[in-house]
Every structure is written in structure tokens, then in C-alpha cells.
Amino acid sequence: MVRSSSTLMALLAAVRSLHLESWCIGAGVVRGLVWDHLHGFSEPSHYDDVDVTYYDKSANEKQDEELTRRLLAISPSVRWEVTNQALIHKWFLKAHSQIVTPLRSLEDGIATWPEYATCVGVKLNADDTIEVIAPHGLQDLFDLKLRHNATRASADVFMQRVTSKRLIERWPMLSLVNAFSGPD
Numbered sequence: 001m002v003r004s005s006s007t008l009m010a011l012l013a014a015v016r017s018l019h020l021e022s023w024c025i026g027a028g029v030v031r032g033l034v035w036d037h038l039h040g041f042s043e044p045s046h047y048d049d050v051d052v053t054y055y056d057k058s059a060n061e062k063q064d065e066e067l068t069r070r071l072l073a074i075s076p077s078v079r080w081e082v083t084n085q086a087l088i089h090k091w092f093l094k095a096h097s098q099i100v101t102p103l104r105s106l107e108d109g110i111a112t113w114p115e116y117a118t119c120v121g122v123k124l125n126a127d128d129t130i131e132v133i134a135p136h137g138l139q140d141l142f143d144l145k146l147r148h149n150a151t152r153a154s155a156d157v158f159m160q161r162v163t164s165k166r167l168i169e170r171w172p173m174l175s176l177v178n179a180f181s182g183p184d
Contacts, residue, residue, distance in 0.1 A: 007044070011025055014071055014078075018071070021054075024053060024122055026051050026113075026118075030122055053082075053110065055109065056086055059086065068080050089101065107133055116147045116149050117145060146167060146168070147177040
């Protein structure tokens with residue numbers, strides 16, 4: 001599916017050009033690609049932004065802005081959202097006055113995203129192979145299950161996302177699963 005999307009392949013090539021060690025494009029772009037395919041949509045869904053996540057313990061807080069600037073130089077029409085998972089605990093403190101444990105890796109960060117089906121990223125390696133990062137597996141994504149991941153997001157935040165992103169309206173074959181159960 002990833003290779004069949006020229007748009008996603010171009011986005012992956014753009015991020016690969018940054019030469020980050022541990023990175024991926026994840027969340028909504030990947031989720032939408034799979035759910036569009038499973039729904040038989042002939043046109044891909046619109047995505048508001050492209051989530052680029054990476055892990056770099058040596059980076060400072062300004063690096064996300066610099067990487068965003070570099071990506072905009074390559075693809076100026078894309079709304080890039082670049083986030084260093086190594087510094088996300090500082091963002092939680094600043095944005096939510098919430099103390100959270102620092103993350104240990106890219107996979108550790110992806111594992112905390114609000115829906116299990118969205119805890120997926122893809123990376124284009126230097127040899128053009130595609131790497132899939134899915135700390136909770138791919139079952140919910142391919143089974144069209146919308147299930148809350150309570151690691152960092154409350155049930156209220158999860159439901160606000162379901163509503164604001166119109167997930168069930170956009171992909172009507174989805175099933176909303178008990179918010180307090182983990183992946184199968």
C-alpha cells in the first residue's frame with residue numbers, strides 16, 4: 001500500500017533526505033492510507049498534516065523548527081508536524097503542566113499515541129526498503145477497530161479526537177471498541 005501511494009513515497013523521500021537516524025511518518029497519513037484502501041475509496045482522503053516523528057537525545061528544542069523549515073523547502077504545500085520524541089516530556093510539562101516519564105526510543109513514543117490503530121509509522125530506508133514501526137501490532141488498523149490507548153491520552157481526549165477528526169463519519173466501516181481494552 002505504501003509503495004502504491006506516490007504522494008506518501010514522495011513524503012518519505014523528503015524526510016529521508018534529512019538523514020535522521022530514527023524517524024518515521026506516522027499516525028493519520030498511514031491510518032488514512034490503510035482505511036481508504038479497506039473502504040475501497042478511489043480517491044485518497046485529505047490529511048491536515050504530515051506527522052514526522054523522530055528520536056534524537058542530542059537535539060535541542062529548536063531542531064523541530066529547523067527540520068520543518070528544511071522540509072518546507074522541499075515540499076512547501078505540506079503542513080509538516082515534526083516532533084522529537086526524546087523531548088516530548090518537556091512538551092507535556094509546558095503544554096499541559098503534566099509530568100511524564102521521558103521516552104526511551106522512537107517506538108516508545110509511537111506506542112503512546114491515542115488510538116492503537118494509529119500507533120504506526122513507516123520509514124523509507126537508504127536502500128529503498130520500507131520499514132513499518134508498530135509497537136502494538138497492526139491488528140486494530142487492519143481490522144478497522146478504533147480503540148483508545150490510555151498510555152498518555154484520557155478517554156475524553158480520545159473521544160474528542162474521534163469526534164473532531166470525524167473518523168467514523170469518514171470511514172463508516174470502523175468499529176468503536178471499548179475504550180478500556182488493549183490491543184488483541
